[in-house]
Amino acid sequence: MIFRLSRTPRFIQWVFPRMTWGFSCNESGLYLTFDDGPDPEVTPWILDVLKAHDAKATFFCVGDRAIKYAAIYNRIIEEGHSVGNHTMYHERGTQTTDLLYLGSVDEAARIINSRLFRPPYGRIRNSQVRELRKRNMQVIMWSWLTYDFDHSYPVGKILKKAGSMKAGDIIVLHDNQKCGERVKAILPGILAEGKRQGFAFEPIP
Secondary structure, three states, X not given: OOOOXXXXXXXXXXXXXXXXXXXXXXXXXXXXXXXXXXXXXXXXXXXXXXXHOOOOEEEEEXXXXXXXXXXXXXXXXXXXXXXXEOOOOOOOHHHOOXXXXXXXXHHHHOOOOOOEEOOHHHOXXXXXXXXXXXXXXXXXXXXXXXXXXXXXXXXXXXXXXXHHOOOOEEEEEEOOOOOHHHHHHHHHHHHHHHHHOOOEEOOOO
């Protein structure tokens, strides 16, 4: 039996304090984030649903996909969402030299005008974090993981755990083909539960 932690343990946040894991619980905001897009099928659907619920989010975009699907990327910004850098080619930081990894971030930054950064796969070296901070970039992680990428994890369990969302939580979803059908099943439930609890869905500033 595989045990999955939806909420990032506090001790991990203490061990990696240079990264942002959540925001003040004194506010009423939740922070939906989407990684890996833009995608020509999934991202427009997400944008339509967010608009219908008067919700905002943050999209961590891969540079080459932002170029390929520029109209969708521009729509994200035009509709009041935030964007963040997710490298140029979705490299895994722990398997890439610092020189190549940071070069990928810099290349993506020419397209994605944002100081927000999320490492693909959530994997990054401390040395890379230090260099990103020198570039005045904020490394955004998460406090609540949906497991939309894990097809063995029932959507019903994910939505049941949505009841434990707290103010200030950063929630991770993905706007890519692999996760598309599961996101379509999960996102409306998260939005409904958040509204039921009186939260507002806001972009990361």
